[in-house]
Amino acid sequence: MTLSIIIVNYNVRHFLEQAVSSALSALKGLSGEIIVVDNASVDDSVEMMQNMFPHVQLIESKTNLGFSKANNIGIQAAKGKYILLLNPDTLVPENCFKTCIDFIEKNNDVGALGVKMLDGSGKMLPESKRGFPSPWVSFCKMLGLHYVFPHSKLFNYYYLGHLDSNQNQEIDILTGAFFLVRRSILDEIGLLDESFFMYGEDVDLSYRVQKSGHKIYYLADTQIIHYKGESTKKVSLNYVSTFYNAMIIFAKKHFSGSKKSGTIMFLKLAIMLKGLLALIKTWFRAFSFIIIDSLAILTGVYLAKRFWSIWYFQTEYYYPSPIIWFNAVLYTCVWIFAFFVQGVYETKFKTASLLLSTIFGLFINLVIYSLLPEHYRASRMILLLSFLWTLIYAILSRMVYNKIAWNRWVIGVDKRKQIVVIGSPSTAEKVNLILNASKIEHQISKIISPTQITSDPNYWKELVAVYKVDQIIFGSPNELQDTFGLSMNQVLSFINLIPAPVEFKMITESGKGIIGSPSKNNPGELYTFEVQYNLLQKIYLRQKRIFDLFFSLSVFVFSWLIILIQHNKLKFLSNLYEVIIGKKTWVGYSKEIAEKYQLPIIKTGIIIPNIGMMDHHFEVLSEPIIRNYAWNYSVWMDLDICLKAINQLDQ
Known part of the structure; x- marks a missing residue:
């Protein structure tokens, strides 16, 4: 047997379905097998595998064994000459495995290889090629210097920014999302180190492959989609702690002397600094809008007081400052609380929630105003003017933010999504049913047969402009291939042409879900028939x-x-x-x-x-x-x- 594909799954049923289906298509013409190790998922992953892919070997674990141990169980059951560790949130084109096997067969000095990975929007993921994370390399990455000098070998060696991503390259480290290795090398150097529960096991395995005298290659001749990407949860304290502790395990295992102690000391310092930065970043994301809103509303109350005093009483000093600031803080707290209750500070909120919370805040403020002692009241007119300021500010600030972030002049996310479906009318019906079940406001603007689309970038630009497209949803890979002769390779080439911020999504083979990801910084997005309570x-x-x-x-x-x-x-x-x-x-x-x-x-x-x-x-x-x-x-x-x-x- 030529190839054994090991997929470790944990609660990503719809992504797993797509990964297995695409892997089966890519295995055609090769002698191979797929082994899925389920890490005690609580969704219906196991039932889905048993019903849809009964011929695929499924190993069920009653507990979450971690990535390394689960992969080792799959490797031990594998019979292939080559072992591929594949993430469940990936999508591989038809020629992917053959291209990889042909390359490694022709180059006997290559022990392991990875491929170019794209996120859900068609952009290349930088972790497709990585350098060895020495203290200096880790230091540059920790400080974010790779963002400032993306093509520098000195400052961005972690992502090998100096190497052309469109050329096959010898690299240091592969990612566990797609890690193809010779079985003979694993027999020689051992399997994944199970002391790495999550993160670091790919670095350790890559390092051991190189130490055994074999090369590691990045193969640009083929590409895959990796929906979630490495950046999904990097801002969490748990990620920082888990990742850098994995690096400490690596340093203790492979380094010695002063290099070992120095690296460990640096990594412990990195845990503290990155943890602090992650905490600050998390708090900033959570409270930045609240702080900005608070300052804006306070400013509005002050301006309302100043305007009303000068216009009505002919003096700006009519209201005592302590009373004004008491009222300003009170009004602001009430409106911020109303925004919070209505979900205005959630990632996705409705315009109606913003408007209702502003009006609700006014109502509560009027009630509180009526209950305050006379000497603590400012003026109902100041409150009404503050309400108008808050309403206008809230609308304009969200519109400006969405224009900067998403290039759209919208207030909330309740704008009806304009959808273009690439597939048959039955594909569009499935899209309708799934989006309705997911409570997604949408309109299918156009149904396009895959035989009509072209690789001309202007075609996609005009399509998006004419129909004001928010999302382009493709039919399932098998439907596109069997009905229209459209391969996954062609689909991948098309999504590179879709202009931002239009999102690319795809229906799963079962027709029960739509998967995609807006960018590498977002987790995989999923719409399903499952009721959204x-x-x-x-x-x-x-x-x-x-x-x-x-x-x-x-x-x-x-x-x-x-x-x-x-x-x-x-x-x-x-x-x-x-x-x-x-x-x-x-x-x-x-x-x-x-x-x-x-x-x-x-x-x-x-x-x-x-x-x-x-x-x-x-x-x-x-x-x-x-x-x-x-x-x-x-x-x-x-x-x-x-x-x-x-x-x-x-x-």
């Missing part, structure tokens, strides 16, 4: 918690009255306390029901959603009612249910 989204969970707190406050204020209509008064008080501390929620369902109907797991509810429709016991919940509650959840549902069951808060 509101109770899985942070914004709705946040709103549910805030409702629990506010309703609890109302119940507490009127507890002297509400307690009179409760049958079990001690239980009522206990429920009130448990909701306040976050142990329970006023409306919800049990964990048993969630597992039975495969619903989002939430805190146990005191009142069940189907109140008044059946007996009030979790065991007899009606599936359609509870599923609708989880799917279409809003705080108004909770309020309606709580008011209807106000005498049953002792459940």
Whole structure:
């Protein structure tokens, strides 16, 4: 047998489906096998493999063994002359494996090789070719000098920026996403080092291949798509700690003397510095808009005060400064809180959420204003002018940000996506069904047969301009090949021509999902038929918690009255306390029901959603009612249910 492909999977069912399907197509004409090692996935990866690819060898692990150990299990079961470690979030063209095997067969001194990798938008991933991470190389990468000097051998040796990415090159380090190695070399130097749970195992294996006297090559003659890319989660503290600790393991294993101690000391320092930078970057991403919004709203209140004082009272000093600043801080906090509750600070928010939160903030501010003592009030007109400022600022700031970030003059992400489908009318029907199930506002502007598209860059530019395209979705690889004769090689050449910021996506072979990735810095994006429950989204969970707190406050204020209509008064008080501390929620369902109907797991509810429709016991919940509650959840549902069951808060 020529080639054994090892794929380690962990909870990426739809990406795995595409990877296996494309690998099977690329294996045609070669003697080979695919071995999938599942690392205790909790999605339906195993069931999918058993149903769609029963002839593919599947090894199920009951625990997450880590990347190295799982790959070793696959390698031990492999029979091929060559071993390919392949990530599940990859897509390989038809000639990929043959091109690689032909090259390594003709060059006996080559022990292992990798290929050019593209992200989901067709841009080359820099980790396709890497240099040995010596202390100096790691130092330059840690400081980000490779961004400043991308083509420098001195400052960007980590990504070998001085080497032409369109030419086959001898390199130092391969990535574990696509690592082709001779089986004979693995028998000689050993398998992956299992002390590397995640990260570093590819560096260690590459280093050992080179030490055995064999070369490592980057092959530019073929390319693959790697949807997630190396940069997916680099800003997390967990990534920094795991990655640099893996490098410490590598240094302890391969270095000695002063080089060993110096490298370890540097790596420990790097962990602290990169960890601090990651923390700062995370906090900046999380709070930068909040800080900017706060300063802008404070400025607006001050300008409103100044304008109203001069225009109406003929003096800018009419309002005492302490009172103005008290009101300014109060108004600002309320509007920032309203933005937060409505999800305006989420990566994707709707324009309606921005407008509603601004109006809601005004309403709350008016209520607070009416409750303040007379000497703490400024003026209702200042509040109204501040509202107009906040509304205009919020709209314009988001439009400018989206223009800079995405080159689009939009406020939120609720703009209906304009879709072009490359495939048949049945392909477009699948796209419609999947996007509707995923609650994606869209319109299919054009269905284009693959036989009509060309490799002329102007064709794609005109297509995008005429139809104002947001996404181009291709049919599944097998459909494109079997029906239209369009190979994955051609698809890869086309996606390089799609102008930014248009996204490229593809339907999976089963037709149950659409996969893609906007860029190397984004995780793989997935649309599926699976129901998108509101109770899985942070914004709705946040709103549910805030409702629990506010309703609890109302119940507490009127507890002297509400307690009179409760049958079990001690239980009522206990429920009130448990909701306040976050142990329970006023409306919800049990964990048993969630597992039975495969619903989002939430805190146990005191009142069940189907109140008044059946007996009030979790065991007899009606599936359609509870599923609708989880799917279409809003705080108004909770309020309606709580008011209807106000005498049953002792459940």
